[in-house]
Amino acid sequence: MSSRDRILQNLQVPNSLKKESSQPFQDSSIYSDYPEKTKEELIEAFRAHFLALNGEFFHVRSKEEAAERVAELLHSVEGNRYLVDSNPLCRDIFSSVPELEKQFDDITKTSLEAMEFAEYSIGLTSADFLVARTGSIVLRSSIAAGRRLSVLPPLHIVVATVEQIVPSLDAALQNSEFRNGEWSYGTIITGPSRTSDIEKILVLGAHGPKRLALILLDA
Amino acid sequence: MNNYSHFLKEAKTMAANETHRLKIKKAITSYETQVAAMKKQQFSDWREARDVATGIKNEVLENLPDLLQQFEEKLTSRGAKVLWAENAEQARNYIGEIIARHNARKVVKSKSMTTEEIELNEYLEKLGIENWESDLGELIVQLAGEKPYHIVTPAMHKSKSEIASLFVEKLGIEYTENAEELTMAARAHLRKAFVTADIGITGANFIIADEGAIVMTENEGNGRLGMACPKVHIAIAGIEKMLPRLADLSLFLPLLSTSGTGQQLTGYNSFVRGPQSATEPDGPEEMIVILLDNGRSGIYRQEKFQHVLRCIRCGACLNACPVFRTVGGHTYATTYQGPIGSIITPQLRGMGEWQHLAHACSLCGACTEVCPVGIDLHHLLLETRWQAEQEDAASKKWHFAIQMWSKVITKRKMVDALRPLLKLFIPVVKPFMSANQQKRLPEMAKKSFAQMWEKNEFSR
Numbered sequence: 038m039s040s041r042d043r044i045l046q047n048l049q050v051p052n053s054l055k056k057e058s059s060q061p062f063q064d065s066s067i068y069s070d071y072p073e074k075t076k077e078e079l080i081e082a083f084r085a086h087f088l089a090l091n092g093e094f095f096h097v098r099s100k101e102e103a104a105e106r107v108a109e110l111l112h113s114v115e116g117n118r119y120l121v122d123s124n125p126l127c128r129d130i131f132s133s134v135p136e137l138e139k140q141f142d143d144i145t146k147t148s149l150e151a152m153e154f155a156e157y158s159i160g161l162t163s164a165d166f167l168v169a170r171t172g173s174i175v176l177r178s179s180i181a182a183g184r185r186l187s188v189l190p191p192l193h194i195v196v197a198t199v200e201q202i203v204p205s206l207d208a209a210l211q212n213s214e215f216r217n218g219e220w221s222y223g224t225i226i227t228g229p230s231r232t233s234d235i236e237k238i239l240v241l242g243a244h245g246p247k248r249l250a251l252i253l254l255d256a
Numbered sequence: 257m258n259n260y261s262h263f264l265k266e267a268k269t270m271a272a273n274e275t276h277r278l279k280i281k282k283a284i285t286s287y288e289t290q291v292a293a294m295k296k297q298q299f300s301d302w303r304e305a306r307d308v309a310t311g312i313k314n315e316v317l318e319n320l321p322d323l324l325q326q327f328e329e330k331l332t333s334r335g336a337k338v339l340w341a342e343n344a345e346q347a348r349n350y351i352g353e354i355i356a357r358h359n360a361r362k363v364v365k366s367k368s369m370t371t372e373e374i375e376l377n378e379y380l381e382k383l384g385i386e387n388w389e390s391d392l393g394e395l396i397v398q399l400a401g402e403k404p405y406h407i408v409t410p411a412m413h414k415s416k417s418e419i420a421s422l423f424v425e426k427l428g429i430e431y432t433e434n435a436e437e438l439t440m441a442a443r444a445h446l447r448k449a450f451v452t453a454d455i456g457i458t459g460a461n462f463i464i465a466d467e468g469a470i471v472m473t474e475n476e477g478n479g480r481l482g483m484a485c486p487k488v489h490i491a492i493a494g495i496e497k498m499l500p501r502l503a504d505l506s507l508f509l510p511l512l513s514t515s516g517t518g519q520q521l522t523g524y525n526s527f528v529r530g531p532q533s534a535t536e537p538d539g540p541e542e543m544i545v546i547l548l549d550n551g552r553s554g555i556y557r558q559e560k561f562q563h564v565l566r567c568i569r570c571g572a573c574l575n576a577c578p579v580f581r582t583v584g585g586h587t588y589a590t591t592y593q594g595p596i597g598s599i600i601t602p603q604l605r606g607m608g609e610w611q612h613l614a615h616a617c618s619l620c621g622a623c624t625e626v627c628p629v630g631i632d633l634h635h636l637l638l639e640t641r642w643q644a645e646q647e648d649a650a651s652k653k654w655h656f657a658i659q660m661w662s663k664v665i666t667k668r669k670m671v672d673a674l675r676p677l678l679k680l681f682i683p684v685v686k687p688f689m690s691a692n693q694q695k696r697l698p699e700m701a702k703k704s705f706a707q708m709w710e711k712n713e714f715s716r
Contacts, residue, residue, distance in 0.1 A: 041340040044495070047553035048321045061503040062312065069300040086520075144537055155451050171510070171521045183538035184484035188477050207506035216467070216502065219533045221334065221543075222483065224526040225509070230477040231523050234393035234409070236416050237286045238435040243392060244443055244450075245477020245524065 064205045070170055073204045079169040080253070083202055086172025090228030091241055093250040103196060103252050104134040107161070110250055111140065114192050116158030120144055122182030124163035126196055126254075144182040160190040160246075164197045165223075166209040167253075173227040174251065175209045179220035187226070193246040198256045259589060260612040266587035267616070276413065276584055283412045284575050290518025291572075298510060298520055309511055310630035313566035316498045320556070323465040323498050324547065330468020334530030336543040343550050344374035350546055351376065351457070351490060355385060358488055360454035364446075366472070366479035367391035368459025369407050369569060370492045370548055373591045373604075376457070388449040390478035392442050399426040405585035407592055408516050408571030413584060446478070456482035456540070460493035461512065461568070463545070467502040468529055470545060473512060475523040483528055489540040491528070494548050496556075496565040502527070508568065515570035515628040551604035560639055564599055566629040573623035573633055579616050588613065595623035595633045602640055611644035668706075675704060 038046075064071060074082065080096075087094050095106045107130065111119065121127055121141040131138035141161065162182065166175040174195050181187045203209055206225070210216075230245030241247050257265070270276055295302045316323060328338045341347035355363075363385055365371065377398070380387040389398040393410035397403065399422050404410035411419070416433045423429050429441045458479055462471040470491045472479045483489050499508060505525070513519040532539030555561050574580045574594030585593040590601045590613070598613035614637045623633040645651050664670045679700055708714065 039340070040342045040346060044340050044342060044547070044549045044553060045321045045324065047549070048324075048495075048556055050557045061501040062308065062507040063503070064506065065308075067299055067301055067305045067308065067507075069296075069298060071300070155447060173521060178536050178539060179533075183536055184480070185538050188480045188484060205506060206509065207503050210506055211503045219535045221530040221533045221536060221539055222526065222528050224480065224524055225521065227519075227521040227523055227525075229523070230475070232392045232439055232476045233517070234391070234396065234411055235414075235419055235435040235438055237283055238416075240436045240439040242443065243439055243476035243478070244390065244446065244481055 061211070062207065064207045068170065068205070071205075074169070076199065076202075079202045079204060080199060082169040083167055083172055086170070087228075087251060088172075090172055091249075092172065092228055093248060095250065095252045096255075097252060098255050100130045100133045100254065103130045103254050104137055106252050107194060107196075108134065108137055110192065110194055111137075111159065114158045116156070118142065118157045119159040119161065120147075120157045120186055120190065121161040122163060122180070122186060124180065124182075124196075126163050126198070127161060130196060144186055154185050154189050157190045159192045159194060160186045160188075161194045161196065162187050164195050164201060165215055166212075167197055167202045167251075168204075168206055168209060168225070169202055170205045171227055173206070173225050174249075175206075175215075175225050176223065177215070177218075177220040178222040179218060184222050187224070188245045191242065191246055192248045192250065193226075193229075194250045194252065196252045196254065198254045200256050259609050262589055263583075263587060263612055263616065266589075267583040270584045270587055271582050273584075277582070279413060279415055280581055280584065283409065284581060287518060287575055291514060292518075294514045294518045294520060298514060305507065305511060306628050306630055309507055309628060310566065312499065312504055312507070313568075313629050314563070315500060316496075317556070317562060317565060319500070320495065320498060323500060324495060326465040327463055327468055327498065328547075330466070331529065331545060332468075334468065334533070336468075336530045336545060339544060339546045341546050341548045341550070344548075347374045347492060347546050347548055347550070348376065348379045350544075351492075352379070352383060354488065354490060354544060355383065355455065358454055360385065360488070362386045362388075362449070362453045363455045363457055364388045364390050364449050364453035364482050364486065365394075366456070366458045366474065366482045367394050367410070368457070368492065369404075369591060370459050370494055371457065372404060373550065374492070374548070376492075388446060388453070390446050390449065390476075390482060391474070392439060392476060392478075395442055395446070396422065399423075403586065403591075405593075406571060406574055407569055407594075407597075408574075413586070450478075450481040450485045453482075453486045455488045455490060456486040457490045457492070458482055460491050460497055460545075462499050462505065462508060463493050463497045463547075464502050464505070464527070465498060465500050467527070469502065469527040470529075471505065471509075472526045472528070473509065473516075473522050473524075474526075475517075475519075477524060480524055480526055483526065483540070484538065487541045489528070489531070489543045490546065491544070492546040492548060494550075495552055496567070511628045512568050512570050515568075515572040515626070555600065555603045558603075561599075561603060561636065564596070564603075564631055564636060566631055567596055567600075568629060569596075570628060572626040572628065576622040576626045578618065578620065578622065583616070595637065596631075599633065599636045599640055602644070607640075607644050607647055611640065611648070614638075614640035614644065672706065 229249040232243035396411040405413045460470040461473040531543040580594040602610040
């Protein structure tokens with residue numbers, strides 16, 4: 038008998054617990070900010086949480102304005118190697134300022150070893166969802182062009198639209214479109230990388246990005 | 257020295273260690289303030305959230321074999337491998353085989369109590385593998401040659417100055433007590449490890465049946481790097497880490513973050529459902545999940561103890577426990593400390609060797625009060641004492657003594673008859689007892705309550 042079968046057999050026990058089918062957890066009034074809010078309130082809730090987590094928040098009206106914010110962020114870091122995923126929204130923003138696009142390396146056209154990857158100072162990605170309740174950004178490897186782009190560079194810039202804001206985590210996690218597809222990795226990002234392992238003192242940028250910036254575009 | 261005498265000796269030393277007490281008090285006070293605020297801010301009713309979570313975890317226990325198979329089927333369909341380990345040795349051997357097959361030299365680890373449980377670091381050291389703990393707290397205890405002090409906060413017992421001296425010695429930095437500079441030193445040091453490691457080893461906070469995914473909760477990003485850079489990712493998870501559905505995370509992630517660190521959500525909650533797919537530019541070529549039993553099925557088969565497997569390892573019961581705060585995490589000499597550790601260690605590693613932990617408890621119930629999945633911890637500690645009594649032949653003498661005692665103490669006449677004897681006896685043993693126990697016996701009253709009552713000496 039294999040270990041697998043032995044473990045499973047050891048778990049087959051006559052106990053008093055009955056098998057009950059239950060429903061997946063659904064958002065409910067156990068959360069203080071339930072029920073859902075208007076779109077404006079969701080944007081405001083997201084903004085407040087995101088700022089409280091030391092995120093850098095930019096609400097922009099147009100793609101040109103988004104490109105301006107990206108350009109400003111480029112000047113705020115040391116180093117001059119920037120990497121971007123190939124999302125259409127990112128493309129649109131870049132195409133409004135062609136010089137901007139030239140500064141970024143396209144991950145789909147660049148073969149990168151881990152070592153070389155570490156030299157990039159900015160990673161720019163899109164996102165799947167923004168969660169209003171927690172100020173979180175949800176993204177999958179298929180959207181963020183892999184796993185490393187959003188975690189190795191010291192500054193992670195996310196470009197998203199207001200349509201992507203959902204009230205709570207379960208709206209994202211129950212979305213079937215989100216769950217389908219060929220992706221192997223997803224992450225819920227809530228603020229820049231942080232640690233409090235030394236005497237409970239908060240330090241940003243433990244291993245992941247020190248800075249997290251969100252450019253939120255009105256659609 | 258056996259485990260029991262170790263515990264007694266350490267407990268005595270630590271209880272009198274004022275520096276230790278101040279460090280722990282500072283850390284736990286800060287934790288408690290944040291947790292209380294976050295519970296209030298986030299949940300309209302914390303107890304109801306706990307009840308819902310308890311219900312979902314009960315459902316897991318009811319269906320555990322089915323859910324494990326569902327998890328395996330889903331995950332393997334995306335090209336990952338699932339290995340089942342009955343015990344720690346088998347789990348270590350699986351990892352040894354993977355290392356050999358890939359001819360790996362360097363491993364980067366993220367924080368995982370399950371790897372502590374199987375003593376993976378010691379094993380990798382024996383194999384001559386370069387092995388880096390990448391969580392800051394874990395790195396600190398690894399460099400200090402210690403075990404984690406606390407399941408969530410491994411370096412809770414270290415002050416800034418101690419960490420500074422350690423980093424000067426081991427990482428060759430300039431002395432600084434600035435927490436940010438110390439963190440940046442660790443970051444710079446480990447960056448190289450991440451991009452050159454052959455294998456990334458992580459734990460899992462949850463495993464999801466309907467999605468076939470493992471979930472990793474962290475703040476630093478070291479876990480994400482360990483799952484993104486090396487070409488092989490090994491995740492090791494206890495079989496009880498199961499949740500039925502991905503959507504259940506929308507309760508369990510906030511619950512774990514709130515109870516664990518007082519955050520609404522930890523910085524990164526990542527879910528992995530396989531190795532790099534054909535359409536992705538990066539990720540590990542190989543992903544292996546090791547499902548660890550190591551005594552858990554033994555707990556599962558005991559109806560009274562089964563529900564302890566609901567535990568999500570948030571550490572809240574450790575922080576709440578007056579014994580933990582006084583004797584400190586290392587005194588337990590176990591992977592899992594505090595109330596939860598005192599229940600599962602005797603079950604996982606042997607009642608005879610570890611039953612003393614269940615006695616290091618005042619049954620105050622603070623642990624049960626804070627548990628986010630409603631584990632009746634203090635009653636299970638009591639139950640552990642009972643089970644130890646049942647199994648322990650040496651306790652027969654004790655049973656006999658107790659039986660005799662109850663025969664005497666339940667009969668008024670016997671008590672009255674023995675009282676003069678007791679009065680003679682106490683002054684004789686008193687000097688010895690005071691010297692050994694650091695406690696003074698009270699003075700005997702001249703008259704007993706019964707005597708005073710008879711003579712009506714109480715004012716009305």
